[in-house]
Amino acid sequence: MLVRRAILALAGLALALSPVSAQQTMRVGSTPTGIPFTFLDTASNQIQGVMVDIVTAIGKDAGFEVKIEPMQFSTLISSLTSSRIDLIAAAMYITDARKQVVDFSEPIYTYGDGLFVPKTDTKAYKDLADLKGMVVGVQLGTAFVEPLQKSGLFAEVKLYDTIPDIMRDVNAGRIKAGFADGPIVAYNLQQGRFPEVHLVKGYKPMVVGSVGIGTRKTDPDLLKRVNVALAKLKADGTIKKILVKWGLEE
Structure with a gap:
């Protein structure tokens, strides 16, 4: 019985450490009407745009998948603080007033x-x-x-x-x-x-102002992961390519 329990425990540990289970999914709030930053593509029925491409690239580097949640701009911050979503990726300025309520990544576009x-x-x-x-x-x-x-x-x-x-x-x-x-x-x-x-x-x-990725103040580790990934994407030219793709300049 003890041996069986030990085997089951080891199996559970291996599963927990496997790449599949370690991959997190972050719910990302975006607006369907902020083209080219975020918008609903009627052909695919998916939210697309600059900030969607950027948060997806950040997730790939930081080790998490993204699930885009469409919502009105005015509900983004309340949705984040109430844990309906985990990140904000939209045309949202980093302002002093908003920084009292949520945290932001380093600036992306001004x-x-x-x-x-x-x-x-x-x-x-x-x-x-x-x-x-x-x-x-x-x-x-x-x-x-x-x-x-x-x-x-x-x-x-x-x-x-x-x-x-x-x-x-x-x-x-x-x-x-x-x-x-x-x-x-x-x-x-x-x-x-x-x-x-x-x-x-x-x-x-x-x-x-400048736009950035929004995170909860109770998620400092997530903010750090976002910023580390964002710095890499700026350095290797990925952010510039995304901006150019959507007709924007740095």
Whole structure:
């Protein structure tokens, strides 16, 4: 009996140490409407994009698989802190306010907000003051909401769940202007979406920030693994290749 128990124990230990069982699966929160960072590819019905490629490459180097969980941008942090997901991979700025709640990897890509208006509006907007009195739109949960609301310049700051929703209302003339992640707006327009909208080239972004992978504050070891892998991927050119693949530059 003792011998049998010893054999079973050794077998269990071998299974536990096997590469298959050691491979973890991390649930990764991503948004379906943040092209080219994250978006739903209708052909495959899978979330794809820059951040999906990057977190997948990080997982491969760090020894874990990823399972992408689609969700609204505004629910990403609460989903992470409540352990519905294990990582955030989306177009989410690393901000001081967010760092009070979750941890972030080293920065991956830096950009600012873009201002978009109807194509018929050719005014050379430079900053928020040039849009005084307008009804404008912004995505709920983004770093752009607070400065717009606190400016006191606008007749109304309408909150939207997704960037395409804002662009759709600008396209239809329901609001005068929208603010969102510059690369996401540009990519949508390059793809021929929202033909009655244009990105204001001379506008100076009100917020410039960097995106990173989000982790729980209770998972410092996971954050370390992510950063070690990310450093390798930056050094060997993998991150640059992913950015170029999706039409972005470092």
